[in-house]
Amino acid sequence: MPATPSPLPPFDPSDPLGLDDLLTDEDRAVRSTVRQWAADRVLPHIADWYERGELPDIRELARELGAIGALGMSLTGYGCAGASHVQYGLACLELEAADSGIRSLVSVQGSLAMYAIWRFGSEEQKRQWLPRMASGEVIGCFGLTEPDHGSDPAGMRTHAKRDGTDWVLTGRKMWITNGSVAGVAVVWARTDEGIRGFLVPTDSAGFSAPEIKHKWSLRASVTSELVLDEVRLPADALLPEARGLGGPLRCLSHARYGIVWGSMGAARSCFEAALDYARTREQFGKPIGAFQLTQAKLADMALELHKGVLLAHHLGRRFDARRLLPEQISFGKLNNVREALDICRTARTILGANGISLEYPVMRHATNLESVLTYEGTAEMHQLVLGKALTGLDAFR
Template structure:
């Protein structure tokens, strides 16, 4: 019987527009050429050449690709999802670079910024010439951002920001930070050039996950900004949460990329690794693991594609995105762990991807809404009862 891939078995290209598949293939080629050969070293060394990668992704039109105008491609949600799948099939940390740039920092500027802010920042960010970050989470306020301690106070016409943000992707390399802070009128967003006096960032040390990613703590010590630095369209916590909904769709797809790469590596290994006179792919227990993983992967990709179609139709809800993140990240983590077992002892080395994907997915399981939070969002949607307290 001929060997088929999980994508072929699930006919996963069916229903996608040709231009979306072409963009996916272009990103796959770039990732194969400039990312995959270096991932083992980047992960073990805890390093990522993020600014170089941003420029290369920018040249391909990936950064902010789902936004309209200002040098952005105006691509479909389906195309963006497929691109996230390809990037995270390499590494979750690299996909985080792209997601934070486009779906958080650029989306906030595009949706809530003034025309002057958009004109200044979005075109160079789309080209990857400038890097952005998104400062919402704090060390003591993750799942409950309404309690954030960072404050913005008026001083004449200026704003003065004090506080800190934690677990900020791209923080130490960013040219601009979108910072969320408490004001006398509620939560507001601010565009903070990172060369502003009082702004500092340092990388988080000793990470065991997302090692090929820039993760930072940001400190704001009397950061003085002009009145025009406020995002005029961002009123209340709904604004940053809406940005997170955009980014989570990329996670719904991207996590399946990590799953697919784990699965492909496990299949390839099982076909060549011999024990007791046969390749381990010929044994029932191995085939059961591969079949279960493929079923989970194909199901996850079909659900992701469905959510993208809802997004393109303008009917996707935050609760549906929560359901997608909840189920697909858990699926992906199970697949990566299962595939690691097929690789045996070899699977614990950096020469193979499943254990690296599993380590990364432990972070993806937590960021942009923990499993617990998304479970309760879905529970409230089903019952009408909020159970967060």
């Protein structure tokens, strides 16, 4: 006789597609650790930090993130956790479910500054910086964007000139996360040999990082300008394996992958807030979740949220198999950030006037995602990346 099939588990509103089945026990343990850290250290304070426009105790937070292995976590050696890319993605999702600013701190540290050193640095540079960055003792930043050159970094004006065996850097970088609290800046500059990367200790003479104020997005995040006024560096400050624009772009691809996951964390937070509100808020004698229009909104939000998480999982598996293409990362960033924004905006309509209150996470996530939509490649730039991949025709110039 055929065996009696096991009964199916009940439908889970928090995991309607059963995506947890794709995770290993180790994956779940990583997710649980990061989620618990965010619940303990970020969620009780984040509304106040956001309202005040600051991220106090950032150095302590960095050390705590280092202690749980979240900094440079998919890198190997030098004190890094050596986690899978799926596990790194899960961490990004949980961090951004708390706040985009916290995930940005981790992304810039690990996927931009640390990755640049790990991938393009000398052995001496790796030993000097990576263990202290993995522990959170040293915070890093990544200087590519300039005041007049955002989507077109090839036009950068920051330049480095040789003076004997030294390099002298002059220029400005803009919208740099972690800039004013960093101990080392990875700065990209034009040289006679093309674009090269440099490791700039932030206590170098001529270096300053004034913090950018008056932001209405990513308020719980340190954002700075970098000013390099004839900063003199020794020859060994040069990243030896990075030549041309491909170096910083490869770093950006690594960070964009984290955004594919992270944006779904912000979306999940807003969806959960809307679902809870719809179940408890009463109008016309019953919960608003009992009305057809509200249920339609929730159903559409759940569709896009969990499709986005499934896409992130797929890209993560490809990354771990070393089969992930930059165009596929563009696919993920374009879709997931755009859909996350729509989920946040729809959640705001369900919460009504309460949707704009910091008592709920919705408006905070929505305004943060306006920055996430723009940084590390605007939606338009990723559309053009995909357009070129699809047609074989370059529409950038």
